[in-house]
């Protein structure tokens with residue numbers, strides 16, 4: 017559900033194990049020298065989100081250590097240093113229009129977290 | 136201290152002299168400044184007391200630790216700012232009305248064009264033989280209180296002569312000073328002016344139960360030597376009572392001496408006669424406050440005095456105004472007992488009818504006096520419960536028509552009970568604050584002009600700054616008006632919880648809720664956010680003290696709590712081990728140095744007397760803590776909304792001035808409260824003597840050693856908005872000190888808003904410091920045991936959360952910079968500065 021792109025064209029690579037994820041929270045992973053922040057919302061269908069770990073305001077790699085929640089029904093994270101909030105599905109910053117976090121396609125397969133292309 | 140101008144005064148402006156700098160004299164000056172008139176006059180004030188005006192109404196607070204500074208109303212700085220010359224400690228001794236001059240204590244003569252007498256009153260001491268013996272005192276000025284305190288030292292019993300309002304206040308003071316206290320009243324009942332017989336009787340019962348013995352219908356004839364005690368009081372009925380200390384509170388007499396000697400008209404039984412413009416028989420001289428006699432009446436309360444001050448200021452400013460009498464209703468808490476008296480309390484109005492309700496079980500008494508046609512409320516008496524006071528007062532003051540069954544106003548709550556008068560039912564003219572004469576209409580105006588909070592409204596209208604009795608009513612009017620204007624007074628925590636923090640705290644406690652998921656599924660909606668998650672995380676920690684690293688709590692924590700370290704601007708962390716009281720062994724210091732060296736950490740001494748190590752990456756934290764814990768350190772909670780440090784000086788163990796072991800106390804307190812989570816961080820300090828080297832008066836909890844124990848200060852703050860801490864209690868022994876701190880902190884945790892420091896909490900606490908004292912010291916809410924038990928639970932479940940984390944490999948997994956790679960964050964780069972690393 018995180019991927020608006022036709023799955024058959026995507027190259028999937030293994031990023032980490034599902035057991036590396038922290039429910040209702042984030043972790044960071046390295047992917048081709050880029051830093052990805054992975055957020056995990058367990059539920060009937062587990063949801064995983066992959067956004068850039070780079071905080072454009074703090075200019076530091078801290079997004080994975082954001083707090084996770086929702087606002088008016090939109091899933092969001094709040095950055096740990098200066099508390100900007102970002103929409104987890106779109107990467108848009110809710111507090112500053114011009115900011116947006118880069119996103120990756122991501123999926124869970126048999127206990128393994130796989131990442132696809134950016135979107 | 137004062138700037139005395141040379142004589143003759145600046146000739147350009149006419150001279151205005153004010154004699155007396157009490158509450159009313161001060162209010163007059165304030166009115167003069169606010170109306171702009173002060174600039175037209177050269178104003179000089181005679182102030183007999185050794186300090187400028189102070190809040191006499193709250194005089195008794197001095198015994199509970201309020202300092203003279205806290206009671207001060209006027210200060211030399213303020214008067215200087217106002218351009219008014221105040222001659223402190225200078226008594227006006229004569230008025231020459233022909234020459235228009237006032238003579239000062241040292242003979243100096245000052246000319247006046249207008250003169251205002253605000254000389255107040257003095258306590259009446261019945262002239263019985265022996266009334267001037269040693270330790271026979273009165274209760275009127277701060278100096279009197281100092282004398283009472285010193286006379287009480289070494290005394291075991293004290294007697295107050297007079298069972299009126301002031302006498303009972305004085306009795307409370309003696310009681311608080313630890314004396315066996317007696318009240319001797321000439322009349323057959325207490326507070327004969329304000330109460331009726333039944334009310335007076337109930338008050339007597341309640342006061343006796345509190346340990347103050349009441350003797351009514353007793354006329355003292357003679358005071359002479361006692362056998363067990365210093366004095367023996369001999370009564371007309373042949374009985375006697377021995378005592379070490381006597382306080383006369385048998386009424387007040389207007390201070391009209393200057394008026395008499397200068398030939399102004401005075402009343403038969405004293406008081407300077409004034410007309411409705413507050414003018415005396417000499418049109419250049421005004422009299423205001425307790426020295427003035429209007430329509431044959433003296434007004435012994437502050438509110439009428441303030442009205443007179445306002446009238447006189449307007450008159451002198453050339454604006455017409457008139458004093459039209461004043462409402463003498465009073466509401467008080469005497470020795471902790473509510474007492475209210477409104478209007479014609481005793482039903483003297485011809486044709487008046489009364490309704491009475493008395494509940495002997497609950498020990499409350501209510502009486503209303505209504506007009507013959509039962510349409511208007513004339514008066515009321517309340518003892519034991521003042522909750523109806525505001526409503527009844529509004530009925531009486533504003534002539535609001537009574538319900539068909541007037542008794543429904545005072546009957547216990549049932550379907551037929553008349554509802555309390557809501558703020559909406561009040562007309563615009565309704566006086567909300569009678570001390571400052573502020574109407575509901577003025578409050579609405581203030582709000583229309585942008586006042587958004589009770590504090591704003593207070594600032595603009597000065598409502599509730601007199602006796603303070605109208606605070607609750609003011610708040611309900613303001614809230615109601617804001618609501619009507621569509622200003623949402625929304626107290627919801629956030630969109631996920633339609634509750635305040637305090638409500639959530641109670642829900643968690645009462646339902647025994649242990650996790651955020653449970654709370655939000657039962658009492659909230661959605662997933663939570665950066666506001667409610669940390670708030671609930673903190674509440675859960677305060678209540679149950681489970682490890683914040685427990686899986687279900689991890690997602691709740693604020694940035695720093697998540698990894699138990701303080702995130703810095705480049706995403707690295709700083710690490711602060713606990714150093715209780717700032718006391719550290721050389722071995723431990725060396726380990727800190729070794730850790731810093733090994734992990735290339737920038738090292739700095741903090742303001743809380745410990746060492747902060749900056750620049751650790753996430754995956755380095757466990758190794759760093761392993762080293763620290765092996766050396767005997769514990770986590771310092773520098774990352775938490777929790778107890779931070781207890782700063783201290785070395786105290787009596789090393790310092791030549793120290794009177795107690797402040798460092799020892801600091802270590803004990805820090806170890807007791809470490810790990811306690813609260814709405815915000817909490818800082819303590821302990822000083823070994825009044826030189827206060829540990830700066831305890833700027834801390835949430837400040838402790839200062841005295842010869843006899845410890846003085847406890849509360850709710851101070853440094854930081855962005857400094858606040859001087861309030862003196863909460865004096866000369867405590869170790870046990871009481873700890874007990875009070877337990878209760879204060881738990882009460883704060885229970886009632887504060889999220890992220891509210893104790894200083895802001897105190898500023899917003901209804902009833903303020905006195906209320907907190909009541910809760911903590913007098914246990915007025917009967918919570919003390921519960922609060923102590925809850926604190927005990929937190930203390931006994933303490934564990935160092937870093938140690939617990941290191942013992943659990945599953946928990947350590949989170950401390951990885953990357954879950955799929957062991958490398959450092961390549962973007963963290965440091966450079967050297969002053970021989971240490973810092974972010975590039």
Ligand SMILES: Cc1cc2nc3c(=O)[nH]c(=O)nc-3n(C[C@H](O)[C@H](O)[C@H](O)COP(=O)(O)OP(=O)(O)OC[C@H]3O[C@@H](n4cnc5c(N)ncnc54)[C@H](O)[C@@H]3O)c2cc1C
Pocket residue numbers: 154155156157158159160161181182183184191192193194195225226227228253254255256274275276301304390393423424425426434435436437438440467602
């Ligand atoms: C313990 C206590 C509790 C009280 N509680 C309440 C209450 O709950 N509610 C309430 O409404 N009222 C209360 N009152 C009464 C209230 O304090 C007085 O109504 C108010 O202080 C009167 O103000 P004033 O300025 O007229 O007189 P004061 O406050 O007495 O001031 C007069 C000042 O003038 C000075 N003075 C006199 N002669 C000279 C001179 N010749 N030259 C220079 N200075 C001179 C005096 O030294 C004094 O400082 C209480 C009073 C006391 C003592």
Ligand code: SF4
Pocket residue numbers: 784785786787790791792793794797822823824825826827828829
């Ligand atoms: S506060 Fe007193 S005891 Fe402590 S160091 Fe200062 S002077 Fe010494």
Ligand code: SF4
Pocket residue numbers: none
């Ligand atoms: S004063 Fe400002 S810059 Fe200094 S530590 Fe505090 S928040 Fe940071």
